[in-house]
Amino acid sequence: MTGLVGLSLALAGIPLRWGRIIAAGTVLALFLYFVRLLPITFGLHTIAGILLLFFLIIRATNIQPSKALIAVFGSLVIIAVLELTLQEAFFSITKFNRDEIIANSPYWLGLGLLQGILMIFFAFIAARFKQPQKGVWKF
Secondary structure (H helix, E strand, O other): OHHHHHHHHHHOOOOOOHHHHHHHHHHHHHHHHHHHHOOOOOOHHHHHHHHHHHHHHHHHEOOOHHHHHHHHHHHHHHHHHHHHHHHHHHHHHHOOOHHHHHHOHHHHHHHHHHHHHHHHHHHHHHHHHOOOOOOOEOO
8 A cells, every 4th residue: 555655645746755655555554454344345445545545645735635636546547557467467477267366365465565566666756757846745
């Protein structure tokens, strides 16, 4: 989740402060973990995560809500495309069965870790190309 938070902030033009990003990513990950444990329809945790990330950004920064929402959705689209691309590439190269890999934690965790690292890399790239605004952090 740290990569998702970082990329959302970078897309919004907010300077990356990694201590805050790691804290927000941890809060987001724990929140989503507990939401997924609830007996609710699968996928609602994604909506809850979008809303939490949106509110974290608008509470911690002086950015317009519309810009924050666009940044959150943009980073969500990027992670969805990245996840699809990595999984399809992995399964086509290894010829493994999806169900076996999902049940095998080390492989599944490895794919997730790679996605997280790439999201952080994309956050650095986006921050480099999008000029960060000055004074947008509230604290």
